Amino acid sequence: MKSPYLFLLGSVLLGSILLSACETIVEIDIPREAPRLVANAFINPDSLISVRVSRSKFVLDNAPLKPIENATAQIFENGQLRESLEHTGQGLYVSSFKPQVGSEYTLQVAAQGFESI
Secondary structure (H helix, E strand, C coil), X not given: XXXXXXXXXXXXXXXXXXXXCCCCCCCXXXXXXXXXXXXXXXXXXXXXXXXEEEECCCCCCCCCCEECCCCEEEEEXXXXXXXXCEEEXXXXXXXXXXXXXXXXXXXXXXXXXXXXX
């Protein structure tokens, strides 16, 4: 009759062997690019248009997004300038109107030191 402790010891050893793994470290050189302008917009027919403007960050950075406070955000409705959005703080720009269903809207954002989007 085999001892249950011998079975348990064998199971632990087998598990240790199966769970151990080889590790290969691969170093990848990811070039840093200059920050770009980023705009995240919410457009719903039941609320005002809101746009958060920030700068992009390096893929490996763990820092919060940096808002852009000096941008110019404009909304075009069916190809015509409808409004320059009001800056309300912390990179948030808000319209004074609600979008209409069936209309086409375009957002243009510009800020000094960045390429316009």
